[in-house]
Amino acid sequence: MTEHFDLTPQRLRHVLGHFASGLTVITAATDNGPAGFTCQSFSSLSLEPALVTFSPARSSSTWPLLRKAGRFTVNILPAEHQHLAAQFARSGTDKFAGVDYSLSPLGNPMLDQALAWVDCELHEEYDGGDHTIVVGAVRALAAQEDAEPLVFFKGSYFQGVEPSASRLESVA
Numbered sequence: 001m002t003e004h005f006d007l008t009p010q011r012l013r014h015v016l017g018h019f020a021s022g023l024t025v026i027t028a029a030t031d032n033g034p035a036g037f038t039c040q041s042f043s044s045l046s047l048e049p050a051l052v053t054f055s056p057a058r059s060s061s062t063w064p065l066l067r068k069a070g071r072f073t074v075n076i077l078p079a080e081h082q083h084l085a086a087q088f089a090r091s092g093t094d095k096f097a098g099v100d101y102s103l104s105p106l107g108n109p110m111l112d113q114a115l116a117w118v119d120c121e122l123h124e125e126y127d128g129g130d131h132t133i134v135v136g137a138v139r140a141l142a143a144q145e146d147a148e149p150l151v152f153f154k155g156s157y158f159q160g161v162e163p164s165a166s167r168l169e170s171v172a
Helices: 008-018 063-069 079-089
Strands: 022-032 033-041 043-046 053-054 071-076 102-105 107-109 116-130 131-145 152-155 156-158
Touching: 022 063, 022 079, 022 107, 033 079, 043 131, 053 116, 063 071, 071 107, 079 156, 107 116
Parallel strands: none
Antiparallel strands: 022 033, 022 071, 043 053, 053 131, 071 116, 102 107, 116 131, 152 156
């Protein structure tokens, strides 16, 4: 019974890892050139106004660079590009080495391999414990219609996820 009350970071990571999520690379044009990091805590927040959210770790050395830029692009990764998730998760390397990108409408690096992209201006930040909760105001976006998402579940990548025959139209 005591295992139900085990709230150690290891136990939290294990249990919460049972929630499948997509993977993104958050990018921006900074004073030091293009910068970006892998982020799995991305989601839609509001349709009116158009807002999205993600949560970088407070220990991130990249998020402060993007924050200073005041705008960023969320690049949603497709199934066949898990190497980009790994590449942008590393610290102390040239994360853009060998990565093709163009500039988004706001001037941010937009990964050519992205399944979809969402161009944002920084709207607000909130304290989220060992993370920062970032809210972005959506300014432009686009998606490929024929690609499948890269999914992260229980600490592993999953590819080739087939959509269900039924669609969830709305959640109350």
